[in-house]
Amino acid sequence: MTETQTAVPEAEAPAPAALSAENITVTFGGLVAVNDVSFTVPDQSIVSLIGPNGAGKTTFFNALTGLYQPDRGGRVVLNGLDVTGMSPNRIASLGLARTFQNIRLFNLMTAEENVKVAMHSHLKSGVFGTVLGLPWQRREEREAHEVALELLDFVGIGKTAYEYARNLSYGDQRRLEVARALALKPRVVLLDEPTAGMNPRESAAFVEFVHRVRDERKVSVLLIEHDMSVVMRVSERITVLDRGEKIAEGTAEEVRTNPRVVEAYLGSSAGDNHITIADEEGE
Numbered sequence: 001m002t003e004t005q006t007a008v009p010e011a012e013a014p015a016p017a018a019l020s021a022e023n024i025t026v027t028f029g030g031l032v033a034v035n036d037v038s039f040t041v042p043d044q045s046i047v048s049l050i051g052p053n054g055a056g057k058t059t060f061f062n063a064l065t066g067l068y069q070p071d072r073g074g075r076v077v078l079n080g081l082d083v084t085g086m087s088p089n090r091i092a093s094l095g096l097a098r099t100f101q102n103i104r105l106f107n108l109m110t111a112e113e114n115v116k117v118a119m120h121s122h123l124k125s126g127v128f129g130t131v132l133g134l135p136w137q138r139r140e141e142r143e144a145h146e147v148a149l150e151l152l153d154f155v156g157i158g159k160t161a162y163e164y165a166r167n168l169s170y171g172d173q174r175r176l177e178v179a180r181a182l183a184l185k186p187r188v189v190l191l192d193e194p195t196a197g198m199n200p201r202e203s204a205a206f207v208e209f210v211h212r213v214r215d216e217r218k219v220s221v222l223l224i225e226h227d228m229s230v231v232m233r234v235s236e237r238i239t240v241l242d243r244g245e246k247i248a249e250g251t252a253e254e255v256r257t258n259p260r261v262v263e264a265y266l267g268s269s270a271g272d273n274h275i276t277i278a279d280e281e282g283e
């Protein structure tokens, strides 16, 4: 008898790109929000997607995670598996976890409960089993509790485990969202504007945090990020969208000096779209 082949390759199998998107187009009525964009997230890399407001970044994310269907011809491949057309839950359980541009937590649950709820899509018993309280379900629940506490410690908010999510500071809510994403044991984590609303000190700490997530959880991280000092410090590779099209791709240095990128940013006058062209690291 041959071994049954599973849809998801084991972690030790030779790694294809963690995620690749081919020819993704998303249209809303007459508006082409994303126009034939292809891109790859290498295994255990940190890559960013940038571009002025309205460039199509979030729409592109939504096409990757299954929230939107790409137009005909588009394909999303996660860890070697074609996930195009699958539901967001299915795609998440296959290894693509995300946070949202606007924080989405259960405000009246504790931090620990928020993580456990995220985890329940992976547990056998689900919420009902927990209520019924059979022995193996209680054991599963206890394990979930321990994993939740471990994840909260990992993201640096272990002390807030039993506080309501809504009472956490903004930065801590962002970290809780990351803990929820990691609860799915993902291969790739997508973070949509994670430092929005953070002060410079929190943002700097976040850059370090993203590195730790990648190194210790062995995931790839794909960021949409407004803060250019964060983007330039954290990204191994940057893809730039403008009006739905990919206009540049490369290292921070290549992108920063790319005339099309400079023009895209300077051409839009909104203050929060400003790209810092000069190297401001001062090292």
Ligand SMILES: Nc1ncnc2c1ncn2[C@@H]1O[C@H](COP(=O)(O)OP(=O)(O)O)[C@@H](O)[C@H]1O
Pocket: 028, 031, 033, 051, 052, 053, 054, 055, 056, 057, 058, 059, 060
């Ligand atoms: N659900 C939607 N329905 C119609 N138009 C949308 C929708 N979502 C986004 N758009 C439009 O698509 C374009 C890209 O938006 P978005 O992906 O949110 O950009 P970004 O995240 O880069 O700021 C914008 O013109 C926006 O108005």
Ligand SMILES: [Mg+2]
Pocket: 057, 058, 059, 101
């Ligand atoms: Mg957006």
